[in-house]
Every structure is written in C-alpha cells, then in structure tokens.
Amino acid sequence: MPWSDDYLNKWGRQWLGAFGGAVLGWGISVLFPGLARRFTVLTIVLWSAAIGAALMSLDNFARAGAALTHSQNRLFNLLVGVGFPALILLIVMLLLR
Numbered sequence: 001m002p003w004s005d006d007y008l009n010k011w012g013r014q015w016l017g018a019f020g021g022a023v024l025g026w027g028i029s030v031l032f033p034g035l036a037r038r039f040t041v042l043t044i045v046l047w048s049a050a051i052g053a054a055l056m057s058l059d060n061f062a063r064a065g066a067a068l069t070h071s072q073n074r075l076f077n078l079l080v081g082v083g084f085p086a087l088i089l090l091i092v093m094l095l096l097r
Helices: 005-031 033-038 041-056 058-069 074-096
Strands: none
Touching (some): 005 033, 005 041, 033 041, 041 058, 058 074
C-alpha cells in the first residue's frame, strides 16, 4: 500500500520542526551557558526538538480534537487535541510517583 503525499508531507514537517528545534536548542545552550550548566545540553536539545516537532504538527492536534468533539471551532479542537494527551501524561506521572 503506497503512502500518500499528504502523509509524507506531514512527517516531513515534523522532522523539519524537530531539526529546527534541535538547532535552536543547541544555539540557546551556547548563548546561555548557565542554562547549559543547570540542564545538560542534550536535555535542552531534545526538549527543543520535541517542542519544534509538536509546533509543526498543530494541525494534526486540531484534527484529533475535532474527532473527539465533533466541533467546527478550530481553537477549541486544538485545545482539546493538545490538552487530552497532556492530561493523560499528567495522570500517568501522578500514578507512577
């Protein structure tokens, strides 16, 4: 089954966001050595890459929120799409603590 161009484009945008976020995180750790001492450079780069990838796929979060709410309000769908996984992670973190 061949992959659609839309599917590959979404993955390409996520990879671009992750790479751009990693480069930005590395630049931040070089510009602010106190931050790099507080957290490791690898931690800063990985968090920046994850945030960059998430920001580049906000339309996917909005689509997931629309599947849950069946609403046409894009902002509401985006909040639900981002908030629902964050809530699940918070619950898992509290249960493991």
